[in-house]
Amino acid sequence: MSSLAYILMGLLKxxxxxxxxxxxxxxxxxxxxxxxxxxxxxxxxxxxxxRGWVEIEYVVQEENPNxxxxxxxxxxxxxLRVWLATPLKPEASRSPYLAxxxxxxxxxxxxxxxxxxxxxxxxxPEREELEKRWAEVKDYPDTEITKAQxxxxxxxxxxxxWYRLQRDFLEDAIARIRAKWEDET
Amino acid sequence: MSSLAYILMGLLKxxxxxxxxxxxxxxxxxxxxxxxxxxxxxxxxxxxxxRGWVEIEYVVQEENPNxxxxxxxxxxxxxLRVWLATPLKPEASRSPYLAxxxxxxxxxxxxxxxxxxxxxxxxxPEREELEKRWAEVKDYPDTEITKAQxxxxxxxxxxxxWYRLQRDFLEDAIARIRAKWEDET
DNA sequence: CCTTTATATATGCAATTACATATATAAACT
DNA sequence: AGTTTATATATGTAATTGCATATATAAAGG
Numbered sequence: 216m217s218s219l220a221y222i223l224m225g226l227l228k229x230x231x232x233x234x235x236x237x238x239x240x241x242x243x244x245x246x247x248x249x250x251x252x253x254x255x256x257x258x259x260x261x262x263x264x265x266r267g268w269v270e271i272e273y274v275v276q277e278e279n280p281n282x283x284x285x286x287x288x289x290x291x292x293x294x295l296r297v298w299l300a301t302p303l304k305p306e307a308s309r310s311p312y313l314a315x316x317x318x319x320x321x322x323x324x325x326x327x328x329x330x331x332x333x334x335x336x337x338x339x340p341e342r343e344e345l346e347k348r349w350a351e352v353k354d355y356p357d358t359e360i361t362k363a364q365x366x367x368x369x370x371x372x373x374x375x376x377w378y379r380l381q382r383d384f385l386e387d388a389i390a391r392i393r394a395k396w397e398d399e400t
Numbered sequence: 401m402s403s404l405a406y407i408l409m410g411l412l413k414x415x416x417x418x419x420x421x422x423x424x425x426x427x428x429x430x431x432x433x434x435x436x437x438x439x440x441x442x443x444x445x446x447x448x449x450x451r452g453w454v455e456i457e458y459v460v461q462e463e464n465p466n467x468x469x470x471x472x473x474x475x476x477x478x479x480l481r482v483w484l485a486t487p488l489k490p491e492a493s494r495s496p497y498l499a500x501x502x503x504x505x506x507x508x509x510x511x512x513x514x515x516x517x518x519x520x521x522x523x524x525p526e527r528e529e530l531e532k533r534w535a536e537v538k539d540y541p542d543t544e545i546t547k548a549q550x551x552x553x554x555x556x557x558x559x560x561x562w563y564r565l566q567r568d569f570l571e572d573a574i575a576r577i578r579a580k581w582e583d584e585t
Numbered sequence: 586c587c588t589t590t591a592t593a594t595a596t597g598c599a600a601t602t603a604c605a606t607a608t609a610t611a612a613a614c615t
Numbered sequence: 616a617g618t619t620t621a622t623a624t625a626t627g628t629a630a631t632t633g634c635a636t637a638t639a640t641a642a643a644g645g
Binding site for chain 2: 218221222225228245246247248249250251295296298299300301302303305306307308309310311312313314315316317318319320321322326327329330333334337338357358361362363365366367369370372373376377380384388391392394395396398399
């Protein structure tokens with residue numbers, strides 16, 4: 216099973232949820248370490264059910280479509296525990312925008328910078344969203360929160376650091392490319 | 401076409417190469433922004449040939465298997481240029497190890513730290529390799545190198561900054577998890 | 586002597602992915 | 616009046632992926 220199943224089980228560990236609700240969590244809770252499509256969530260839930268990792272509670276509704284609430288089973292929890300403690304092999308690196316810089320020697324400064332500005336433009340709102348969440352929790356000492364809260368905050372901190380690195384690098388790169396290209400002409 | 405074809409053309413822009421040689425470049429030149437499998441390179445080259453982006457020079461050898469040297473065509477170069485100047489949509493984030501931290505509240509400190517130490521162990525040699533390459537080029541002023549060298553160095557710099565962030569985060573996380581778990585017991 | 590490594594290209598395959606689309610009702614917006 | 620959004624689940628599909636394996640020769644290492 217791909218990581219997706221385990222990430223879903225991580226969410227189900229705290230509360231039973233429908234596929235629809237899990238999908239909504241994905242736009243918020245896990246978005247900086249895992250993104251996925253709605254269709255993948257339903258497919259993953261099917262496979263998890265086949266394996267007995269989740270049980271389905273069918274809920275008939277009148278105003279809205281019927282729904283299936285997924286409950287994590289003990290066997291699912293066990294599978295999650297094992298996965299959480301298993302060192303994973305390195306992920307594939309995939310940053311096509313770095314390739315665009317790497318090979319961009321023949322482009323104009325505007326073309327190159329256009330690519331980097333576009334990236335800044337979508338990354339910065341995401342960075343600000345994380346900064347906001349980080350500001351709310353950063354001041355509690357490690358000793359005054361639960362282990363789970365501590366770990367969630369730790370990943371949030373990583374997210375903030377990562378986005379700041381991206382922003383700093385992009386801003387620096389844009390300035391230096393501009394200077395370099397002006398110099399050469 | 402996926403980014404792979406363009407990254408291959410970026411390499412072919414400077415010199416015609418065989419699939420075998422391209423594969424070797426991938427373990428070095430591009431490894432921190434793109435990793436791939438040997439089989440993907442041959443498959444991508446086939447597709448690129450169908451599209452007329454590369455031409456094949458057949459070389460018969462006696463001591464070694466025959467080989468095909470791929471030359472970038474003007475139409476390939478043009479496709480590369482267009483891609484390089486096109487802002488790409490955000491890549492999917494995929495960091496399962498962050499998920500392991502995020503959901504790791506029920507694990508022991510040793511289990512959690514084991515995952516992080518394993519990651520440090522494979523990342524640190526890669527970081528050191530990049531640091532070494534960075535040390536060799538970092539002191540030339542931007543004005544004394546070509547645009548292409550400048551951009552290659554810029555991506556290398558990003559790679560170094562990224563690996564340092566990883567190391568700093570992992571070391572800090574390990575220390576804080578250890579402290580927190582000792583505290584709770 | 587046997588195994589591994591280097592040279593060189595290629596296919597089979599199952600898993601995973603993103604994107605589009607289907608179905609259905611109700612509310613809210615334009 | 617017509618469109619979009621929210622609720623809710625599901626399938627079709629082409630592309631891409633990593634891994635394994637096939638073929639073939641020569642050199643180097645154990």
